[in-house]
Amino acid sequence: MIAGAYAWEIRKLLHQWRTYLGLGAVVIVPLAFVVAYQVNPPKPGGEQDLIVQDYVLRSGFILPLIVLFYSSLVLLPAAAALVAGDIFAAEDQNRTLKTILTRSTGRGAIFAAKVLATATYVLTVVLAFAATGLVAGGLAYGFDAVPLPPTAIPPGEAALRVAGAFGLYALPLLAITALGLMLSAVGKNSAGAVFGTLTFAFLVQFVRFLPGLPSWLLTWTLTKPFDAWQTLIGRPIDTDAVTRAVGVSAVYVVVTLAIAWRHFTRRDVIG
């Protein structure tokens, strides 16, 4: 029953504009960066936000990382929130929950199908973002070794590090997504859940600017887990940061989904 419900959740997502808004954005943004760098190439030693921008013209592996750095705070959380905040609440707003809950698929299976469909969408967004950045970067600048001091990273290892960086970034993004699912299931209001999820995503980034906050707090607000991917493109790799990102993201996912599940499977369907 979960497989059938999951397939239909995917099919419903494919019929909604919000799905394409997120997917379209993550394809367009890397292309826009390529165009911008073509028009206005960074000058080595100039005033860059990122040191690696000095090398963007020397290897296509750099572009997806730069694009991820600039998009990780707003674009991808927004794309995730658009779907996660809506997928339960839309059933209330369309009043279709009573329709699907009086068939032969139980509430638990429908809950699982929606969670899996949302995770599929978010991972597809991350994959599309990475793939577009990598292909666009490679086509524009070639798949050459990354000249990261002190020694160049060969193309094979660079590809693995880029994949790992996007994979690690996906974990706190899934944590934010799970929070959006919880707000959607409990709040039953699509706009409210999307706004709430985005607000949390902004706060995650905002707290980093507050002076004197302890490191553990920045870890549990997801601020550090959202940065953890950057260690995979440096030397040495900070495995503690990776472990913390995995662990904290998992706690967020488990706790928020448990709350959402309990509410969804026990609630009265009135509207």
Next chain:
Amino acid sequence: MRDQANGIVAVEVRRLRKEYGALVAVRDIDLTVHTGDVYGYLGPNGAGKTTSLRMMLGLIRPTSGEARLFGRNPAEVGVRALEGVAGFVEEPTFYPYLSGRANLEHMAALDGGTSADRIDDALDVVGLTTRDAEKVRGYSHGMRQRLGIAAALLREPKLLILDEPTTGLDPAGMRDMRELVGNLARSGLTVLLSSHLMQEVEHLCNRVAIIQRGTIQYEGALDALMARAHQRYRLESTNPTRALGIAQAFPGIADVTTDNAAIGFAADAEAAAAFTVELGRAGIGIYALLPQAQSLEELFLDMTETTRTSPPVETREVAA
């Protein structure tokens, strides 16, 4: 519980109660729908019909009591209790961005899958075959109601629960829906039909329950309810004035009224017959003694409007 004639009872509701804080929406109701019944569930808006139907379908958890569908309680076994059961509460709702057919395919998938032929058949029964590719957002209210019936039929139900299926339809749509429900009932389906439209209930149902302010006012055969309505008579006689005097003193005659030409009174059949003999002894000729047939609507209003100002009176007939 087993239905003596047909096996397991289709719907068995016992002491079902739902509270929202201080508000008691449904107050310890009992209902029994036998297999083969076309059961009318009547009540004014806000009486508790939809809340009780939602509890029967497992959409709302009862505060206390239980509802069993073919012996299974949705509060205990979830959607497994809905095996052989289909229908909708309030108006049927669908995904507006999907076509009518896609919505049915979705429902079928949630039931474990079904053939395209079965969807074709359901669309044919409700007359939506030529409109199945259109998105539901473009459907009229009547088309959505019919799509709701089609979605229910996909489950090949033995029990169909319909909550006010004619609400919001124009007269032609109401007629079509009544015909559709009537045809389904004649095909052998057990139907639980919630409505506040007396004409459709009178036309379709063999048993009824009347609910008001969360309390069942009557449950039993429609015929038995209607028989109550015939216990009032209008008498036209050669001497209405004397007949009035005799009626007011005659045992078993009550609630005597008069106009210039006739008197009206309430009595059972035996008392009415004895009264006519007494009139004959008094030398009063009888032009006509007419049972005054109250409509179901009048009976319904009598029951429900009385209880708006006074505590409900238990008048439930013991179910057969």
